[in-house]
Amino acid sequence: MASTTSGVHCPALFIAAPSSGQGKTTVTAAMARLFSRQGYRVRVFKTGPDYLDPQILEQASGHPVEPLDLWMAGETYCRQALYEAATQADLILIEGAMGLFDGEPSSADLAIQFGVPVALLMDVKGMAQTAAAIAVGLANYRSDLSVAGLIANGCGTERHAQLIRDALPEDLPLLATLGRDESVALPERHLGLVQPSEAEEDMELRLERGADWLQASGLTQLPQPVAFSPASAEQQADRVAAYANTENVLRGKTIAVARDAAFTFIYRANIELLEHFGAKLVFFSPLSDSLLPEADALWLPGGYPELHVEQLSQNSGMRDSLQGFYHSGKVILAECGGFMYCLDSLTDLDGKSFSMLGLLSGEAVMRNKGGCQGMQTAVLPEGDVRGHAHHRSLSHQTPEPMSYGRRQRHPAPGEALYRQKGLTASYLHLFFPSNPVAVAALFNS
Structure with a gap:
């Protein structure tokens, strides 16, 4: 070097x-x-x-x-x-x-x-x-x-x-x-x-x-x-300006983040961005913990809930805790596996159905073949955030979406995005640094 x-x-x-x-x-x-x-x-x-x-x-x-x-x-x-x-x-x-x-x-x-x-x-x-x-x-x-x-x-x-x-x-x-x-x-x-x-x-x-x-x-x-070479002075100025608009905007707020064998799809860059905003992050396990830690907002990332669906379904303490958090109106972001966890039920790869959180009406059904993948922009009230979809399940009987993802190079609507109380849920995985101002506003709403 x-x-x-x-x-x-x-x-x-x-x-x-x-x-x-x-x-x-x-x-x-x-x-x-x-x-x-x-x-x-x-x-x-x-x-x-x-x-x-x-x-x-x-x-x-x-x-x-x-x-x-x-x-x-x-x-x-x-x-x-x-x-x-x-x-x-x-x-x-x-x-x-x-x-x-x-x-x-x-x-x-x-x-x-x-x-x-x-x-x-x-x-x-x-x-x-x-x-x-x-x-x-x-x-x-x-x-x-x-x-x-x-x-x-x-x-x-x-x-x-x-x-x-x-x-x-x-x-x-x-x-x-x-x-x-x-x-x-x-x-x-x-x-x-x-x-x-x-x-x-x-x-x-x-x-x-x-x-x-x-x-x-x-x-x-x-x-x-x-x-x-580093980014140019002009590029750095644009980047600094975007971050300056959110400097310490989440200071004093605690965000609970699900992280265990069922929820592992977390970009390190997303974590670092939330910490840059001043947020305190506390991690918990929907699989093994019985209570949600004290928090002002909640992030349920993607992962493999379908491989642990029975254990998730049987953890009544965590289910009650998450339902109480939702009904309090606090902010929840649920991505892909986190979105499926929020529905009424999830059917695994063996065709067995299990009750989930019931925060959002609908059911998710795993498939052995097919699925959806590709780059999309999440169209949110707070602003557009880029990300991607990659899943092998279908959701049914869900509410009317607030918007649809915008595909990178195709005019057809992308993944549905839902907003109910403080819950924002979708199959999309978001890359927070693509729009730090929008992400800060989402967690600060």
Whole structure:
């Protein structure tokens, strides 16, 4: 890490793939663990909205992991986050989302915006020279994209690796070849990867095996340094102005935040923003606590309530406490899993229905297939807040919404948003820094 007048230089690599399911999180986590155990300070970012991959990447690197998204978070936020990481780190890793050029903005757009070279990761099972052809096509699809080389995942033998290596041009080297090893792959479920907290020892074993796996492949050298510059004075002025309008606006207020195995989808940036406003945050467990802590407002984030629905249903003390809080008219923000918890009932993946809080009429029903995902703006009376949807359930017999989410690039209405007493509820997960003034007003109403 070195400072210059143009910014800070720090080795960095962007791990991207031609599609989902190529092993991006497995390889990024293994790389973070490998360099961390060698004594390097590693900071990892995840492209796009995501709660699950960052939990694994945080365990692998030993440091918090935040999303980078040019639409949801904005260019200023992303630039400043990378710059601040570069001032503290020996290595920055960024995991891409979906395929390299998928979405608007795409992983490629993010890599190009900040000048981070891409390591193409590809599952090469069932092909050899064709892997090289695909890699060359990806590397040359945009002239402003810098590609460091190819990582061949699922490479069966040394002969297999040699066929790919010989087919690649000199300016697109084979960075590493990784064998087929199920003991390294990360476990999955209906919305993505399994949370590390559910299988901590197994996750540690997989991370260590993954690091050994990469080390044996020869991928042990830090990538080339990249210059990371802070946000411009004009950008910083706009950001400071937005925060100045909310300085200490929540001082003296206590916000209770649900956080346990059922409610884990919480952006660290959201927590930090509320604390910047002066709020005191107290965390509680709807699963195991019998009473809600004393608070002026409540945040029920998303998570996996469908996996703990019976325990939630049976916790009558917490249900009574939350119902009393709601009827007092105090502010409640309920996102996705928190929204389902607020309904009359929730039907799990086995088709069993359980009573929930009954703060908002309606029922949520889990599905094994289908669902909704994508970037949306929550249209709230306090202002527009950007976020995303990602769920495998449907809600029925709910009240008339106050508004609908605005999709990023489609005219059809997005997720319904409900406002009843002090409760604001929706399937949308909100990214608070996208509009700090609106978020401050919501929790201060």
